[in-house]
Ligand SMILES: [Fe+2]
């Protein structure tokens with residue numbers, strides 16, 4: 622049996638939230654799927670495309686930028702679907718072992734249902750753009766290994782599950798919030814609406830993961846807390862070192878006429894991209910620092926080495 626750490630009244634509040642504030646992606650006032658896909662729009666939120674800040678960007682016409690950002694958004698949606706699938710496997714794995722009389726049981730089912738809806742709206746986007754050939758995490762050895770291991774990690778080490786869940790959700794949330802309030806008039810309406818629908822439900826998921834983690838940390842022995850800090854910091858340091866976000870983007874021959882593999886790699890390693898990732902990690906780390914998962918001395922070390930300057934450890938850095 623896995624003990625639920627979230628207070629019952631907190632779970633009940635989230636349960637009420639899941640009923641009152643939900644986004645059904647096939648309500649026309651949530652997403653108008655009839656908006657045509659064309660080459661007059663852009664498809665990635667400002668600052669989040671691999672093109673932004675790269676040497677490629679000024680050379681491209683609107684039509685080319687439109688295609689490339691649509692390719693990128695569609696690939697990311699494919700991989701985000703796989704990421705949410707893995708998260709659902711973990712949540713259902715834990716659910717099997719918790720007390721069904723605790724309101725968290727129902728809340729976790731709400732969360733899985735919401736994630737399934739996110740998966741299906743992302744999948745609708747992927748199928749709507751069937752001219753884009755995506756390559757997903759499911760075809761990737763790393764993705765397959767993660768999907769097999771996650772339910773095991775989730776049930777054996779819930780503290781690690783909630784930390785990783787928190788990181789995954791915060792990363793997705795940052796891009797979604799930018800899309801929802803992006804001043805770029807060319808951003809395609811479906812992209813904006815889809816991301817907005819995601820933001821509203823993710824806020825609850827982030828709150829639940831954070832709450833479980835905070836309460837669990839209070840009960841953990843110092844040695845276990847140190848182990849959690851070490852694993853979390855190593856994960857974050859690897860993401861920063863490789864400049865590799867949670868939802869990966871793989872090169873495809875489909876964009877070769879516009880972007881060579883070398884130019885793609887260079888764009889992913891551009892200073893703009895590095896700074897974006899530092900701000901994304903910094904937003905999540907700001908909260909993990911408050912909770913006590915990431916240690917001050919590690920942050921000082923990262924600041925000295927330039928891996929993560931302290932002024933980027935700010936939860937509102939991307940607002
Ligand atoms: Fe989601």
Ligand SMILES: [Fe+2]
Nearest residue numbers: 736790823826
């Ligand atoms: Fe979520």
